[in-house]
Amino acid sequence: MSKSKQSPKPESWDLRLYVAGQTPKSLAAFENLRRICDEHLPGRYTIEVIDLVVNPKLARDHQIVAIPTLIRKLPEPLRRIIGDLSDTQRTLVGLQVSPHEGKSK
Numbered sequence: 384m385s386k387s388k389q390s391p392k393p394e395s396w397d398l399r400l401y402v403a404g405q406t407p408k409s410l411a412a413f414e415n416l417r418r419i420c421d422e423h424l425p426g427r428y429t430i431e432v433i434d435l436v437v438n439p440k441l442a443r444d445h446q447i448v449a450i451p452t453l454i455r456k457l458p459e460p461l462r463r464i465i466g467d468l469s470d471t472q473r474t475l476v477g478l479q480v481s482p483h484e485g486k487s488k
Contacts, residue, residue: 397457
């Protein structure tokens with residue numbers, strides 16, 4: 384029996400959000416990212432929040448020049464978006480997510 388009829392496994396999205404403490408902009412970035420992922424990548428994403436106040440050395444090590452910064456590690460290639468992610472369309476384009484991805488018709 385052939386398994387060629389199976390649909391391909393959906394991509395998993397590995398995201399890192401760099402913030403500096405619990406500032407309003409940092410909190411907004413996380414909430415906006417979570418909302419976008421829940422709507423467009425349901426069940427297919429992980430978000431790691433890295434607080435540069437706790438570990439400032441990571442800013443230099445990971446080449447973070449502004450905060451908040453979102454890095455898409457997977458799927459490759461790596462992508463960076465700076466800001467609070469309040470512009471959903473800009474964030475989707477930056478992440479290279481189809482606006483219809485994850486939505487059921």
